Amino acid sequence: MPKKPASSSRKKFLAKVRRRLEEMKEKILAEMDQANRSEREGLKDEGMDTYDLASEERDREISFILSDRERAKIGAIDDALERLGDGTYGVCESCGLEIGEERLEALPFTRLCRDCQQDLEREARTQRRSEDERGVYRKFGSTEADEENT
Numbered sequence: 001m002p003k004k005p006a007s008s009s010r011k012k013f014l015a016k017v018r019r020r021l022e023e024m025k026e027k028i029l030a031e032m033d034q035a036n037r038s039e040r041e042g043l044k045d046e047g048m049d050t051y052d053l054a055s056e057e058r059d060r061e062i063s064f065i066l067s068d069r070e071r072a073k074i075g076a077i078d079d080a081l082e083r084l085g086d087g088t089y090g091v092c093e094s095c096g097l098e099i100g101e102e103r104l105e106a107l108p109f110t111r112l113c114r115d116c117q118q119d120l121e122r123e124a125r126t127q128r129r130s131e132d133e134r135g136v137y138r139k140f141g142s143t144e145a146d147e148e149n150t
């Protein structure tokens with residue numbers, strides 16, 4: 001493992017982040033499970049006999065019932081957990097420096113340090129301005145970059 005060892009306080013902090021992310025995920029899944037259950041009970045009251053499903057099938061239903069927003073959130077959590085696992089979590093993707101713990105507390109899914117984020121936002125603003133000036137002359141090819149910024 002060639003990567004430099006994290007300090008023990010950083011390790012402690014990352015362990016805390018991991019617990020927090022796992023709790024967040026569990027909470028979302030539990031809420032979805034709850035919503036799924038009450039929906040099924042509602043169906044049962046109406047006399048539908050579809051409640052007796054195999055648990056495997058029920059699990060599928062739970063993931064089916066997840067809204068896009070919750071799915072995106074779980075995706076972000078899984079992604080962060082994966083990065084915690086391979087040691088890239090909390091390291092800025094742009095400059096490679098450790099992201100401040102305060103920032104990670106506030107934005108646990110961030111991939112950029114404060115400086116790089118600000119640079120990016122400034123760049124996006126400049127880009128938007130020049131695109132406005134170009135107006136109708138915008139090329140179709142630029143929509144891909146637009147999607148990444150939203």
Ligand SMILES: [Zn+2]
Pocket residue numbers: 092093094095096097112113114115116117
């Ligand atoms: Zn950075």
